[in-house]
Amino acid sequence: MQIKDIEPKWQKDWESNKPNRANDESAEKKYYCLDMFPYPSGSGLHVGHPEGYTATDIVSRYKRMNGMNVLHPMGWDAFGLPAENYAIKTGTHPDKSTHDNINNFRRQIKSLGFSYDWEREIDTSSPEYYKWTQWMFLQMYKNGLAYRKKAKVNWCNSCQTVLANEQVIDGKCERSNDEVIQKDLEQWFFKITDYVEELLGDLDAIDWPEPIKLMQRNWIGKQEGINITYDIDGEVDHKIECFTKYPETNFGATFIVVAPEHDIVERIVTEEQRAAVQEYVKSCANKDDRDRTDDTKEKTGVFTGRYATNPLTGFKMPIWVADFVLANYGTGMVVAVPAHDTRDFQFATKYGLEIIRVMKTPDGDTSPVERLEQIDHNGEMMKSEFLDGLDAQSEAKTKMMNHMEEQGMGKRVVFYNLRDWLISRQRYWGAPIPVVYDPEGNPHPIKEEHLPLTLPTDVDYTPKGTSPLGSSEAYKKLAEELYGKGWHFEIDTMDTFVCSSWYYLRYCDPHNEKAFAAPDKLKQWLPVDMYVGGAEHAVLHLLYARFFHKALQDFGHIPKEVGREPFAALRNQGMILGEDHQKMSKSRGNVINPDDVVEMYGADTLRLYEMFMGPFEDVKPWNMDSIKGVHRFLEKTARLVDVVGDGEPDKKTQQLTHSTIKSVTADIENFRFNTAISAMMILVNHYSDLTTVPRGNYESLVLLLAPLAPHVAAELWKQLGHKETVHAQTWPTYDEALTKAEEVTVAVQVNGKVRDKLILAVDASEEDVKAQAQTSEKVQKHINGKEVVKVIYVPGRIVNIVVK
Secondary structure, eight states, rough: OOOOHHHHHHHHHHHHTTTTTTTOOSSSEEEEEEEEEOOOOTTTOTTTTTHHHHHHHHHHHHHHHHTEEOOOOOOEOOOOOOHHHHHHOOOOOOOHHHHHHHHHHHHHHHTTTTTOGGGGGEEESSSHHHHHHHHHHHHHHHTTTTTEEEEEEEETTTTEEHHHHHGGGGEETTTTOOOOOEEEEEEEOGGGGGGGGHHHHHGGGOOOOOOHHHHHHHHHHEEEEEEEEEETEEEEEEEEEEEEEEGGGGGGGOOEOTTOOTTTHHHHHHHHHHHHHHHHHHHHHOHHHHHHTTTTTTOOEEEEEEEEOOTTTTOOEEEEEEETEEETSTTTTTEOOGGGGGHHHHHHHTTOOOOOOOOOTTTOOOSSSOOOGGGSSSSBBBBBBBGGTIIIIIIIHHHHHHHHHHHHHHEEEEOOOOEEEEEEEOSSSSSOOEEEOTTOOOOOOOOGOOOOOOOOOOOOOOOSSSOOHHHHHHHHHHHHHHOOOOOEEEEEEHHHHHTSSHHHHHTTTTTOOSSSOOOOHHHHOBBBEEEEEEEETTTTTTHHHHHHHHHHTTTTSGGGGGGGSSSSSSEOOOEETTTTOOOOOTTTTOOOOOOHHHHHHHHHHHHHHHHHHTTSSEEEEHHHHHHHHHHHHHHHHHHHGGGSOOOOOHHHHHHHHHHHHHHHHHHHTTOOHHHHHHHHHHHHHHTTTTSSHHHHHHHHHHHTTTTEEEEEHHHHHTTTTTTSSSGGGGOOOOOGGGSSSEEEEEEEETTTEEEEEEEEEETHHHHHHHHHHOOOOOHHHHHHEEEEEHHHHTTTTTTEEEEE
C-alpha cells in the first residue's frame, strides 16, 4: 500500500465517528493530556510544532488502549501583538487574520492524524471565552488581588506598549528586540506576591523537570537576611535601613548606596550636593532595571553629602546614590562591604572609598584586598570582635543576626525577587479590562451582567502610546449608556498571559454559558495529568497558571479535591533545528513545512521520524535523508501483512515479541519514543527473516504501532480482517518469563572491526565466549600468524580481539 494515500480515508473516518471524544460521565479512570496551545501565526506550523503534539497523541492513544477515559483537547491562544501589527500594516482586522490562521493551523493539525477532541476546541479571542477571563479579573478585584497604581514600567517605543519584566530580555523587547525604557504609568497589577511561599514550596510535590523548577525558584528568588538600621549624621527624622544577606561582614561596611528613585534621596541630600544628585537621578530615569544591574557595566554614582554611622564600629559611612541599586529590591538601600563583594569593590576603587577586610580566605590570606581576584565570601572571620575565628557562612551569620536583633540594630526578614504581575497593555487585540471610571476618575468593576465587555471595531490601531480602545466612539457611548454621563471604560487590555492562565479549566466544560466550568466537570478532569510544551514558558505561563489555580481555588471556584497544582506532570520537548543546525526562521530560509513532508512521505512517517530523531527533550537537527529510513521501516512493516499465517511462533520470535511489548510499554510511559521505535524496528527485521509471521505476533506489532503511526496501524488491522478499529483494542500484554532470551547474538571484532557474529547461550561463561570467538573460521583469517594482545568481552554484546 502507498502509506500517504490511505491517510485521508482514516482521517475522514475519525472526523465522522469521533472516537476521541472524552466522556464526562465515564466511570473509567481519567487521564487529562494537554499540549500548550499554539498562537496561530500567519506562517502556520513548522515541523517543530508537531513534536510535542505527536508525543501527547502517542500517550493519549496509548492510555485509551489501556482502558482510560482520556481528555486530549486543542485550542488557540489567539490574542496577541502580531495580529495587531499585521492590521496596522495591511488594514486587515485582527479577528479576520487570526481566524484565517486558525483555519490553516486546524487543517495542518488534522492532516497529521492527532486524536484531539475537537468538540472542546477553544479560542481565547472569542467573547464566549474572554467573558470568563474578564469574570476572573473581577474575582481578583473583589478579593483584593487586582489593584491599580502608578509605577515605573518597561516601555517599548516600537510596540508602544508596556512589557512585563519577563518580556524584557537583556534590556530589549522580546518581540521587537528594541531597547526598553522606563516610564511612569497608571497600571493594573495582579498580586501574585501573596502566593509567593506556596508557589515556591509546592514545586517539591509536582513531577516537573528539575531545570524548570530551578528556573521558577530563581525567579521567585527567596532570600533570607536582615534589615539593618543606621543613624544619619545631622538627621533626626530619617534613618537608613538596608537589607543584607551577609550581616556577618558588617564590621567591614564602609559606605551606603541608595537607589536614585528612592524618596529618601531628596530628603537627606545636602544643599551643596543637591544639583549634582538631581542631575544624576534624572540621568537614571529611563534606564532599564536589567541594564542598571548588569555586572559588566561600569558603576556610576554621586555622593549625597551625608554620612551614616556603622553602629558596630562607629565608622562614618558616606551615603551615595548609584543606579545599580533598585528601589524595588529589598529596601532600596544597600550597605557596602567592598572587600567581600565584587560590585562594591568596583565602586569603591573608582571613587576612592575605604576597603576593610574582615574575612580570611580559606587558605588563610589576610592581606589587604586590592584586586578583584582577592574577593572571597567564604572563610574565617577577622577584625570582627566577637565573630573572630568563626566560619563566615554558618556560625558568624547567625551570631551577628542574633546580636543585631538583641541590640535593636536590625530585624530578620525574608525577601523575594518576585514582583506583582503587571497585566495592563496599551494594545487593541486583547481582552478588555472590565473596569469603568466615574466622572471623578475613580475605578469601579463593571457589573457581571454586562460581561462580556466586547472589543469595539471602530478603532485606530496605529500606536500612539495610549490604547487604541480610547479612539472608539462606540466604546465611549456604551459606557455612558450603561453607567451614566461622564463614565468611561478602562482602555487598556489584559496581558495575553491572563487568557492562557486558565484555558486548561475551560477544556473541562467548554460550552458552559453559566460558569467557566461546572464544579463536577472540574472534579472529573483535574488536575492535568500530563502537560507538554516548550521550556521557554518556565517563568511566564507556568508560574501565572499556578497562581490562577491557587487563587481561584481560594475563592471557592475550583474544588479542593483536585489539589493545589494545575499540572501534575510536565515534559518539555527539545527544539528541532533546521538542516543547517540553526534555529528555524524565515530569514534563514531553513523552515521545514510539515505540509511538504506529509505530501512526500505521509503523516505517519513525519510523526515517527520526529519521535525517532533522538531523546524527546534534546535539541535535534532536521535531516531529510534520515526521514527516508523511517519511511522504509513503515513500508517494510506493511509488507509483512502479506506473509501472516496461523502457525505457532518459535522460541526466538515469541521471546522477541514479548520483550518488545515490555520495552515499548515502558518507553511510552517514560517519553522514550526513540527507543520504542528502535525496538519495533528490531522486531520487524526479525519478522522479515521468517517465511511466515505468526498472526498473533504480527497483531501485537500492529497494536504497538497504533499510537505512533495511527493511519498505517488502522489500515493493517483492517487488512487482518478485523471490523473494529485498532484504536479501540486493548494494549498488548507480555509474559515476563517469555521476555528472557535463551540465546544472545554477540558480535566478534578484530581490532575494532566486526568479523563474525556468534549465537550463544545467554548464560555462557566469559571463558567459553572468548574461546568460541577465537576459534571462529571467519575470525581465524584475521588473527592467524598474529599475536593476540588481549581479548575484551562486553557481556551479551561484543568480543573485541586486539592483535598486532
